Amino acid sequence: MTAVRCINLCKTYRQGDVDIKALDHVSIDIAEGGFVCLSAPSGGGKTTLLNAIGGLDIPDSGEVYIDDQRIDNLSKGDLAELRLRKIGFVFQAYNLIPVLTARENVEFVMQVQGVLKHDSADKANAILTEVGLQGLEDRRPAEMSGGQQQRVAVARAIASKPALVLADEPTANLDSKTSDELMTLFTELNEHYNTTFVIATHDTRVMQYAKRLVRMLDGKIVDDIDQRAA
Amino acid sequence: MVFANMLLVFMMSLQFGMYGLMIDNSLKLFTGHMQVQAPGFNDEKKMRQTVPDILPLARKIRERLTPARVAARGSTFALASSKDRSFGIAILGVESAFEPQVSSIPGLVKEGRYLTSDNAAEIVIGEVLAKNLRVRLGDELTLLGSGLDGSFAATVVEIVGIFDSGVKDIDRNVAQIPIGLFQETFFMDGAGHQVVIAADDRDRVPELLPRVAALLPASAGLVVLDWNQLQPGLKQAIQADMASSFFMYFVLVILVSFSVLNTQLMSVLERTREFGIVMALGLKPGKLGRLVLLETAIMGMMGLLLGALAGGVLTAWFSTNGVVFPGMDEMAAQFNLPARMYPKVSLTTLFSGPAIVFVFTMIAALYPAVRLNWQKPVDAMRVA
Ligand SMILES: Nc1ncnc2c1ncn2[C@@H]1O[C@H](COP(=O)(O)OP(=O)(O)OP(=O)(O)O)[C@@H](O)[C@H]1O
């Protein structure tokens, strides 16, 4: 089964008088259990592509399929439901809920899913320990460093064991050691649960962990390398 | 919102308190809460629309209906003449012992005294009439009229009391003589025109009315009228006044609703980013909208309860201590109201205003809630 399939995606932003093609006829298939790195210079269209895959934004043209279900024509409510059940997001700007503690931020998705409070709290604590944040469970985002917040965002994305994780620069604020730990965690999840990962990054260290490396430039895919063969 | 609700409760209570007073005072003065009459008498006031054997009937009602207060009256028009002048006035024959229980006029006698017997040749008249006739206490008046059988009726009476009811019409047009004298003078043959009944509370009238009706002799074809039938103008005047003040309340409600719309819209806008995040994480916009509505509902409920509570406490305080308006004294005297107003708390005044505010609040909150459906999570999250 293909976890993600994009066909001829186009997305154009207007900035003043110029049209910017954030996505320019992008087609890509990602198999279930894939571990893909999207690399592109800043402004290359990584975030735009991830948003389209996650149904956060609707492309101007083209089709998006998740698990062979077409999603670019779903209603907002159905898209929300789809994200809730299948997709874990790590946003570029962390996007934690400021009034909630680290644990509550991680629990949030599980609570909306209807997981019992008792279970979700246990799971949240476990995940936060895995990303190296034990002892910081009760801090609010404003009381944490950028790297710590980023790890809370990662914990939130993977807490409910989604089939697909979309991560936008998950290591941008992490030192090399923490980055390595995080990527090791991702790799473990990928191997144990067959979780599909799509990670936007320009960190070469991160790219080393990927099974497949996709390079973009100005909204186009310019290179697609299977790194396992290498 | 709490403050607006409090104000609403207080104003409505004050107003209803005032209406209650107006009604009570007006009824106490003269009309009573209920009257037994011949059919048609209330509108036509014809001499021959009588209640036969009125004194025994009044006694019977009085005995069976304790603690209600009951007094019989005869009523006709006559020409009252002093040495200098003559005026056509209404003559009431009253039971001197019981009339003070159903009417405040006996208590408002300013000069002299009220009637003391049921047969003496005495009369009490209003202040204005006394002035018009140019008479004083102890002077004699000649009453000329026609009897029940159409024959000529006349008597001479001594002025023993002059009252000042504060209502010009009554002070000018009404005089009272003992009912025995009335029946004798106008050849009533034991009949009269009204049995006036005052209950201890206006609210008990609907319950008492059928009981009075059951006491009436079936053959006589008499009717019992309640205060609203006796004085239809009273309720109408109050309704007109209520209509105008409801407009004011309406404006207040609209103002409150708009301020709620504003705050709620602001509070949604302020949280655009958070809402974007939770929607991106998979909370359906519809569900989020319901949460926002729930939030408003809780806020509105608190506003309602706190407002009603604060308004209730405020009103309760004033209902024991009274409210004095500057300059009220003169006005109050003129309209036969006491100088202090006692607002009346009831479930209606306590909750109807705030409840309407609540409903409008919820309607106002619909817009920010529905607005969430139009928003794209990505756009929402971009807001810093
Ligand atoms: N909402 C927007 N309005 C206008 N232009 C936009 C908008 N979002 C993105 N763009 C433009 O689209 C292009 C692609 O943006 P995108 O965010 O996908 O880049 P990116 O690869 O994620 O970059 P970065 O590494 O800096 O995050 C950029 O040129 C950007 O300026």
Ligand SMILES: [Mg+2]
């Ligand atoms: Mg980006």
